[in-house]
Amino acid sequence: EGLSCLLKSRSESSNMSGLQVAPSSPKVNHLLFADDSLLFFKANSMGATEVNLVLDRYCQASGQRINYNKSSVYFSKGVPDSIRTEVKTVLQVPNETLNEKYLGMPSDIGSSKSGAFKYLKDRLWSKCKGGLRAQCLQQAKRFW
Structure with a gap:
Protein backbone atom coordinates (compact mmCIF):
# COMPACT_ATOMS: atom_id res chain seq x y z
CA GLU A 1 0.00 0.00 0.00
CA ASP A 108 2.64 -8.99 -24.79
CA ILE A 109 -0.60 -8.88 -26.75
CA GLY A 110 0.46 -6.76 -29.70
CA SER A 111 -2.05 -5.90 -32.41
CA SER A 112 -3.63 -9.36 -32.70
CA LYS A 113 -5.88 -9.51 -29.68
CA SER A 114 -7.96 -12.38 -31.08
CA GLY A 115 -4.79 -14.48 -31.45
CA ALA A 116 -3.51 -13.57 -28.00
CA PHE A 117 -6.74 -14.61 -26.26
CA LYS A 118 -7.55 -17.57 -28.52
CA TYR A 119 -6.30 -20.01 -25.89
CA LEU A 120 -8.94 -18.69 -23.43
CA LYS A 121 -11.71 -19.19 -25.95
CA ASP A 122 -10.46 -22.68 -26.84
CA ARG A 123 -10.10 -23.66 -23.20
CA LEU A 124 -13.56 -22.44 -22.31
CA TRP A 125 -15.08 -24.13 -25.35
CA SER A 126 -13.42 -27.46 -24.52
CA LYS A 127 -14.85 -27.31 -21.00
CA CYS A 128 -18.32 -26.55 -22.35
CA LYS A 129 -18.13 -29.40 -24.85
CA GLY A 130 -16.62 -31.92 -22.48
CA GLY A 131 -16.64 -32.37 -18.76
CA LEU A 132 -18.70 -29.39 -17.65
CA ARG A 133 -21.60 -30.18 -19.95
CA ALA A 134 -21.70 -33.77 -18.68
CA GLN A 135 -21.54 -32.53 -15.08
CA CYS A 136 -24.39 -30.12 -15.72
CA LEU A 137 -26.52 -32.89 -17.20
CA GLN A 138 -25.83 -35.14 -14.20
CA GLN A 139 -26.79 -32.35 -11.78
CA ALA A 140 -29.98 -31.67 -13.74
CA LYS A 141 -30.96 -35.38 -13.60
CA ARG A 142 -30.59 -35.38 -9.80
CA PHE A 143 -33.12 -32.58 -9.45
CA TRP A 144 -35.67 -34.26 -11.74
Missing part, protein backbone atom coordinates in the same frame (compact mmCIF):
# COMPACT_ATOMS: atom_id res chain seq x y z
CA GLY A 2 2.86 2.37 0.80
CA LEU A 3 4.56 1.71 -2.54
CA SER A 4 1.28 2.22 -4.37
CA CYS A 5 0.77 5.60 -2.67
CA LEU A 6 4.29 6.71 -3.56
CA LEU A 7 3.78 5.69 -7.19
CA LYS A 8 0.37 7.38 -7.37
CA SER A 9 1.91 10.60 -6.06
CA ARG A 10 4.27 10.55 -9.06
CA SER A 11 1.52 9.94 -11.60
CA GLU A 12 1.41 13.65 -12.45
CA SER A 13 5.05 13.49 -13.56
CA SER A 14 5.49 13.30 -17.31
CA ASN A 15 8.01 10.47 -16.84
CA MET A 16 5.74 8.33 -14.68
CA SER A 17 2.32 9.27 -15.98
CA GLY A 18 1.76 5.64 -16.99
CA LEU A 19 -0.13 4.15 -19.87
CA GLN A 20 -3.70 4.32 -21.04
CA VAL A 21 -5.48 1.41 -22.73
CA ALA A 22 -8.24 3.61 -24.16
CA PRO A 23 -8.80 7.37 -24.48
CA SER A 24 -11.49 7.35 -21.79
CA SER A 25 -9.62 5.11 -19.35
CA PRO A 26 -7.43 6.30 -16.48
CA LYS A 27 -3.67 6.19 -16.78
CA VAL A 28 -1.93 3.41 -14.87
CA ASN A 29 1.70 3.68 -13.79
CA HIS A 30 1.86 0.47 -11.75
CA LEU A 31 0.24 -2.90 -11.13
CA LEU A 32 0.93 -4.72 -7.87
CA PHE A 33 0.04 -8.30 -6.98
CA ALA A 34 1.39 -10.11 -3.92
CA ASP A 35 5.16 -9.69 -4.23
CA ASP A 36 5.15 -8.79 -7.95
CA SER A 37 5.27 -5.22 -9.21
CA LEU A 38 4.94 -3.87 -12.74
CA LEU A 39 5.96 -0.22 -13.14
CA PHE A 40 5.25 1.78 -16.30
CA PHE A 41 7.40 4.81 -17.08
CA LYS A 42 9.04 6.62 -19.97
CA ALA A 43 12.08 4.83 -21.31
CA ASN A 44 14.68 7.50 -20.65
CA SER A 45 17.24 8.27 -17.96
CA MET A 46 14.93 10.76 -16.24
CA GLY A 47 12.14 8.19 -16.01
CA ALA A 48 14.53 5.55 -14.65
CA THR A 49 15.98 8.03 -12.15
CA GLU A 50 12.50 8.94 -10.93
CA VAL A 51 11.61 5.26 -10.48
CA ASN A 52 14.86 4.77 -8.56
CA LEU A 53 14.02 7.67 -6.25
CA VAL A 54 10.56 6.25 -5.48
CA LEU A 55 11.92 2.75 -4.89
CA ASP A 56 14.76 4.04 -2.69
CA ARG A 57 12.32 6.06 -0.63
CA TYR A 58 10.06 3.04 -0.22
CA CYS A 59 12.99 0.81 0.80
CA GLN A 60 14.17 3.33 3.38
CA ALA A 61 10.69 3.67 4.88
CA SER A 62 9.74 -0.01 4.86
CA GLY A 63 13.06 -1.73 5.44
CA GLN A 64 12.40 -3.98 2.44
CA ARG A 65 14.96 -4.46 -0.31
CA ILE A 66 14.73 -5.04 -4.04
CA ASN A 67 16.30 -8.18 -5.46
CA TYR A 68 17.82 -6.77 -8.65
CA ASN A 69 18.82 -10.25 -9.86
CA LYS A 70 15.14 -11.23 -10.00
CA SER A 71 14.09 -7.91 -11.55
CA SER A 72 13.78 -7.27 -15.27
CA VAL A 73 12.97 -4.46 -17.67
CA TYR A 74 10.77 -4.70 -20.74
CA PHE A 75 10.85 -2.03 -23.44
CA SER A 76 8.35 -1.05 -26.11
CA LYS A 77 9.29 -1.81 -29.67
CA GLY A 78 11.50 0.83 -31.25
CA VAL A 79 13.42 1.86 -28.12
CA PRO A 80 17.05 2.27 -29.27
CA ASP A 81 19.76 0.05 -27.76
CA SER A 82 21.54 3.07 -26.28
CA ILE A 83 18.42 4.05 -24.29
CA ARG A 84 17.87 0.43 -23.21
CA THR A 85 21.42 0.25 -21.86
CA GLU A 86 21.09 3.62 -20.14
CA VAL A 87 17.82 2.70 -18.38
CA LYS A 88 19.14 -0.70 -17.26
CA THR A 89 22.28 0.97 -15.89
CA VAL A 90 20.34 3.62 -13.95
CA LEU A 91 17.99 0.99 -12.49
CA GLN A 92 20.82 -1.51 -11.88
CA VAL A 93 18.67 -4.16 -13.55
CA PRO A 94 20.65 -6.30 -16.00
CA ASN A 95 17.80 -8.49 -17.24
CA GLU A 96 15.74 -7.43 -20.22
CA THR A 97 12.88 -9.91 -20.40
CA LEU A 98 9.19 -10.29 -19.85
CA ASN A 99 7.57 -13.62 -19.15
CA GLU A 100 5.19 -14.85 -21.81
CA LYS A 101 2.37 -14.82 -19.26
CA TYR A 102 1.77 -12.80 -16.12
CA LEU A 103 -0.92 -14.01 -13.70
CA GLY A 104 -2.13 -16.40 -16.40
CA MET A 105 -2.67 -13.70 -19.02
CA PRO A 106 -0.45 -12.95 -22.02
CA SER A 107 1.94 -10.12 -21.22
Whole structure:
Protein backbone atom coordinates (compact mmCIF):
# COMPACT_ATOMS: atom_id res chain seq x y z
CA GLU A 1 0.00 0.00 0.00
CA GLY A 2 2.86 2.37 0.80
CA LEU A 3 4.56 1.71 -2.54
CA SER A 4 1.28 2.22 -4.37
CA CYS A 5 0.77 5.60 -2.67
CA LEU A 6 4.29 6.71 -3.56
CA LEU A 7 3.78 5.69 -7.19
CA LYS A 8 0.37 7.38 -7.37
CA SER A 9 1.91 10.60 -6.06
CA ARG A 10 4.27 10.55 -9.06
CA SER A 11 1.52 9.94 -11.60
CA GLU A 12 1.41 13.65 -12.45
CA SER A 13 5.05 13.49 -13.56
CA SER A 14 5.49 13.30 -17.31
CA ASN A 15 8.01 10.47 -16.84
CA MET A 16 5.74 8.33 -14.68
CA SER A 17 2.32 9.27 -15.98
CA GLY A 18 1.76 5.64 -16.99
CA LEU A 19 -0.13 4.15 -19.87
CA GLN A 20 -3.70 4.32 -21.04
CA VAL A 21 -5.48 1.41 -22.73
CA ALA A 22 -8.24 3.61 -24.16
CA PRO A 23 -8.80 7.37 -24.48
CA SER A 24 -11.49 7.35 -21.79
CA SER A 25 -9.62 5.11 -19.35
CA PRO A 26 -7.43 6.30 -16.48
CA LYS A 27 -3.67 6.19 -16.78
CA VAL A 28 -1.93 3.41 -14.87
CA ASN A 29 1.70 3.68 -13.79
CA HIS A 30 1.86 0.47 -11.75
CA LEU A 31 0.24 -2.90 -11.13
CA LEU A 32 0.93 -4.72 -7.87
CA PHE A 33 0.04 -8.30 -6.98
CA ALA A 34 1.39 -10.11 -3.92
CA ASP A 35 5.16 -9.69 -4.23
CA ASP A 36 5.15 -8.79 -7.95
CA SER A 37 5.27 -5.22 -9.21
CA LEU A 38 4.94 -3.87 -12.74
CA LEU A 39 5.96 -0.22 -13.14
CA PHE A 40 5.25 1.78 -16.30
CA PHE A 41 7.40 4.81 -17.08
CA LYS A 42 9.04 6.62 -19.97
CA ALA A 43 12.08 4.83 -21.31
CA ASN A 44 14.68 7.50 -20.65
CA SER A 45 17.24 8.27 -17.96
CA MET A 46 14.93 10.76 -16.24
CA GLY A 47 12.14 8.19 -16.01
CA ALA A 48 14.53 5.55 -14.65
CA THR A 49 15.98 8.03 -12.15
CA GLU A 50 12.50 8.94 -10.93
CA VAL A 51 11.61 5.26 -10.48
CA ASN A 52 14.86 4.77 -8.56
CA LEU A 53 14.02 7.67 -6.25
CA VAL A 54 10.56 6.25 -5.48
CA LEU A 55 11.92 2.75 -4.89
CA ASP A 56 14.76 4.04 -2.69
CA ARG A 57 12.32 6.06 -0.63
CA TYR A 58 10.06 3.04 -0.22
CA CYS A 59 12.99 0.81 0.80
CA GLN A 60 14.17 3.33 3.38
CA ALA A 61 10.69 3.67 4.88
CA SER A 62 9.74 -0.01 4.86
CA GLY A 63 13.06 -1.73 5.44
CA GLN A 64 12.40 -3.98 2.44
CA ARG A 65 14.96 -4.46 -0.31
CA ILE A 66 14.73 -5.04 -4.04
CA ASN A 67 16.30 -8.18 -5.46
CA TYR A 68 17.82 -6.77 -8.65
CA ASN A 69 18.82 -10.25 -9.86
CA LYS A 70 15.14 -11.23 -10.00
CA SER A 71 14.09 -7.91 -11.55
CA SER A 72 13.78 -7.27 -15.27
CA VAL A 73 12.97 -4.46 -17.67
CA TYR A 74 10.77 -4.70 -20.74
CA PHE A 75 10.85 -2.03 -23.44
CA SER A 76 8.35 -1.05 -26.11
CA LYS A 77 9.29 -1.81 -29.67
CA GLY A 78 11.50 0.83 -31.25
CA VAL A 79 13.42 1.86 -28.12
CA PRO A 80 17.05 2.27 -29.27
CA ASP A 81 19.76 0.05 -27.76
CA SER A 82 21.54 3.07 -26.28
CA ILE A 83 18.42 4.05 -24.29
CA ARG A 84 17.87 0.43 -23.21
CA THR A 85 21.42 0.25 -21.86
CA GLU A 86 21.09 3.62 -20.14
CA VAL A 87 17.82 2.70 -18.38
CA LYS A 88 19.14 -0.70 -17.26
CA THR A 89 22.28 0.97 -15.89
CA VAL A 90 20.34 3.62 -13.95
CA LEU A 91 17.99 0.99 -12.49
CA GLN A 92 20.82 -1.51 -11.88
CA VAL A 93 18.67 -4.16 -13.55
CA PRO A 94 20.65 -6.30 -16.00
CA ASN A 95 17.80 -8.49 -17.24
CA GLU A 96 15.74 -7.43 -20.22
CA THR A 97 12.88 -9.91 -20.40
CA LEU A 98 9.19 -10.29 -19.85
CA ASN A 99 7.57 -13.62 -19.15
CA GLU A 100 5.19 -14.85 -21.81
CA LYS A 101 2.37 -14.82 -19.26
CA TYR A 102 1.77 -12.80 -16.12
CA LEU A 103 -0.92 -14.01 -13.70
CA GLY A 104 -2.13 -16.40 -16.40
CA MET A 105 -2.67 -13.70 -19.02
CA PRO A 106 -0.45 -12.95 -22.02
CA SER A 107 1.94 -10.12 -21.22
CA ASP A 108 2.64 -8.99 -24.79
CA ILE A 109 -0.60 -8.88 -26.75
CA GLY A 110 0.46 -6.76 -29.70
CA SER A 111 -2.05 -5.90 -32.41
CA SER A 112 -3.63 -9.36 -32.70
CA LYS A 113 -5.88 -9.51 -29.68
CA SER A 114 -7.96 -12.38 -31.08
CA GLY A 115 -4.79 -14.48 -31.45
CA ALA A 116 -3.51 -13.57 -28.00
CA PHE A 117 -6.74 -14.61 -26.26
CA LYS A 118 -7.55 -17.57 -28.52
CA TYR A 119 -6.30 -20.01 -25.89
CA LEU A 120 -8.94 -18.69 -23.43
CA LYS A 121 -11.71 -19.19 -25.95
CA ASP A 122 -10.46 -22.68 -26.84
CA ARG A 123 -10.10 -23.66 -23.20
CA LEU A 124 -13.56 -22.44 -22.31
CA TRP A 125 -15.08 -24.13 -25.35
CA SER A 126 -13.42 -27.46 -24.52
CA LYS A 127 -14.85 -27.31 -21.00
CA CYS A 128 -18.32 -26.55 -22.35
CA LYS A 129 -18.13 -29.40 -24.85
CA GLY A 130 -16.62 -31.92 -22.48
CA GLY A 131 -16.64 -32.37 -18.76
CA LEU A 132 -18.70 -29.39 -17.65
CA ARG A 133 -21.60 -30.18 -19.95
CA ALA A 134 -21.70 -33.77 -18.68
CA GLN A 135 -21.54 -32.53 -15.08
CA CYS A 136 -24.39 -30.12 -15.72
CA LEU A 137 -26.52 -32.89 -17.20
CA GLN A 138 -25.83 -35.14 -14.20
CA GLN A 139 -26.79 -32.35 -11.78
CA ALA A 140 -29.98 -31.67 -13.74
CA LYS A 141 -30.96 -35.38 -13.60
CA ARG A 142 -30.59 -35.38 -9.80
CA PHE A 143 -33.12 -32.58 -9.45
CA TRP A 144 -35.67 -34.26 -11.74
